[in-house]
Amino acid sequence: MTLPATDKNSADAIPANSANWGLIAGNGDFPFLVLEGARSRGIEMAVIAIKEEASPALERVAKRLHWVSLGELSRAIELLHEEGVKRAVMAGQVKHNKIFSAIRPDWRLAKLLFSLPSKNTDSLIGAVARVLEDEGIKLVNSTEFLGPLLPAAGVLTRRAPDESEAADIAYGRGVATQIAGLDLGQMVVVRDRACVAIEAMEGTDETLERAARIAGGQRLVVVKVSKPGQDMRFDVPVVGLKTIAAMQRSNATALAIDAGRTLLFDREAMIRAANEAGIAIEAFAPERIASGDEAQKSAAKRKS
Secondary structure, three states: OOOOOOOHHHHHOOOOOOOOEEEEEOEOOHHHHHHHHHHOOOOOOEEEEEOOOOOOOHHHHOOEEEEEOOOOHHHHHHHHHHOOOOEEEEEOEOOHHHHHHOOOOOHHHHHHHHHOOOOOHHHHHHHHHHHHHHOOOEEEOOOOOOHHHOOOOEEOOOOOOOHHHHHHHHHHHHHHHHHHHOOOOOEEEEEOOEEEEEOOOOOHHHHHHHHHHHHOOOOEEEEEOOOOOOOOOOOOOEEOHHHHHHHHHHOEEEEEEEOOOOEEOOHHHHHHHHHHHOOEEEEEOHHHOOOHHHHHHHHHHHHO
């Protein structure tokens, strides 16, 4: 897993004095990419790894690593202070169902959970970010070290979406933006301008599997968006090789994502796999589609 070369503009975003960085690690490849990106700029992060989620392989790549359980907010803060961390990055998914059903919170997290006006993930992690900042630890955008993995707008694969796929994408982006605005999910699966499945807590793979069952093997289109006003400090949309594999299993032939707000893990390998599978991938500027009406106008324009 190799991070693409970093461009000058993204490098300039990192302060010259880059000591005292920390990483709060969940599952998947994201934490490894952040560590690699930080190390390429001379930053050795202290890692707070979540036992229920993070990979044991982190022990082989992180020089300063501590394990905490999902509910141990006080312990995590204590360790960050011991490591002298002033700026931290959250990277890696924490499954939504674990956050609200499978943890035993310490007193600080229990108090925070009780105070939440709504029990969604954004509300919880936003509150954790405020606690960290009260402790003198600034939570930084999770993509700070990963600029090359954020695509610009345009077609990323050899082929562009065909007319039918483009119409489904335009429709799906309108629906997905509305759903994401309610913090219900960030992905929809579409067939003939009808929403076959909406992602909730189950995640991308299970949503695609459900859509495939409903569609009975017919061709599908996948649309993944960022939330309106997406907080890039956490819960950034991610696609990668696993996404392409899941799409192949589900007969999904096109993928639409938000430019500049979606991480492409193993970017070159992912696009190569999509090309080999005949899957089209296109990135769109998030502001282009803000409502269902705009989606319909966009579809009509592409047909003309």
